[in-house]
Amino acid sequence: MFDNHLKDDRPKNRLDLSPTPRVPNISKEDFIKQHKIKQKPVIIEQATNAWPARQTWNIEYLKKTAGHNLVPLYDSRPSTGHKHQHAAEIRMPLRDYIELLENGEKNLRLFCYNILFGLPELRNDFSYPDIGLKFFKKLPVLFLAGKGARVQMHFDVDMADLLLCHFGGQKRILLFPPSQTRNMYRVPYSFSSLYDIDFENPDYDKYPALRHLQGEVATLQNNDALYIPPGYWHYVIYDEISFSMTLRAFPRKPANLLAMIRNLVITRTVDGLMRKIAGQYWNDRNRRKVLNQ
Numbered sequence: 001m002f003d004n005h006l007k008d009d010r011p012k013n014r015l016d017l018s019p020t021p022r023v024p025n026i027s028k029e030d031f032i033k034q035h036k037i038k039q040k041p042v043i044i045e046q047a048t049n050a051w052p053a054r055q056t057w058n059i060e061y062l063k064k065t066a067g068h069n070l071v072p073l074y075d076s077r078p079s080t081g082h083k084h085q086h087a088a089e090i091r092m093p094l095r096d097y098i099e100l101l102e103n104g105e106k107n108l109r110l111f112c113y114n115i116l117f118g119l120p121e122l123r124n125d126f127s128y129p130d131i132g133l134k135f136f137k138k139l140p141v142l143f144l145a146g147k148g149a150r151v152q153m154h155f156d157v158d159m160a161d162l163l164l165c166h167f168g169g170q171k172r173i174l175l176f177p178p179s180q181t182r183n184m185y186r187v188p189y190s191f192s193s194l195y196d197i198d199f200e201n202p203d204y205d206k207y208p209a210l211r212h213l214q215g216e217v218a219t220l221q222n223n224d225a226l227y228i229p230p231g232y233w234h235y236v237i238y239d240e241i242s243f244s245m246t247l248r249a250f251p252r253k254p255a256n257l258l259a260m261i262r263n264l265v266i267t268r269t270v271d272g273l274m275r276k277i278a279g280q281y282w283n284d285r286n287r288r289k290v291l292n293q
């Protein structure tokens, strides 16, 4: 199943990554032609120029204006036993969480948190850039983590076009197109790779198929906006404390729409049920399956 036949003279422990292209700005027509239709990521530096958030959003501002809200936090370990794959570890006021980050916390992350519902003080600070995507306006979600945090390799279950708008310090996102799925060590009935693969320093002896991956690295600085096409695998490395808001446009192409429905209705439901019924046996069985492919 995996591509193990190719010879590879690349130095050990480095994936084949080229930098994601960067443009100061882009017209709607060019974005559609060069990126949306071709499904190619791009960093747009001025996509969010008109937002009040560009002047105000930083860690201190989050603490001051929205710090009292209670937020769910996730850690990087996989769920074990009967626990749901997407269950939060702990909840605390955003202010307290940011203080933990400032003191070096790197495991707990705020992940995919709906700003409209959870951090309403921020809702008037941004709008939806006119780049040719029909954004779904009810789901602007926030991601926040500390220096050294990692987000395991995954793709988004809703097969949406994503615009990840970044604030604060540097973060890197490794990106791989859906065509590379066979080399990703995807866990059955999930949307992620095996949680313990370090894609920054891949262990090719343990995971030989990773040698055949070809992707990109998007190095994001304050105010950059990254376009991630539907179904793209992404792995996130927080080089500094930072946060991003992702805007999404749901699929319109029948193939992606069908994939979204299958992911949400079948794959997720089967996984949730099997975790309830079989607990850790289900997790172990899926891990064995990936490794025996």
Ligand SMILES: O=C(O)CCC(=O)C(=O)O
Pocket: 143, 144, 145, 151, 156, 162, 164, 234, 236, 244, 246
């Ligand atoms: O930046 C992060 O922490 C994760 C981003 C992500 O997974 C997404 O936007 O889908």
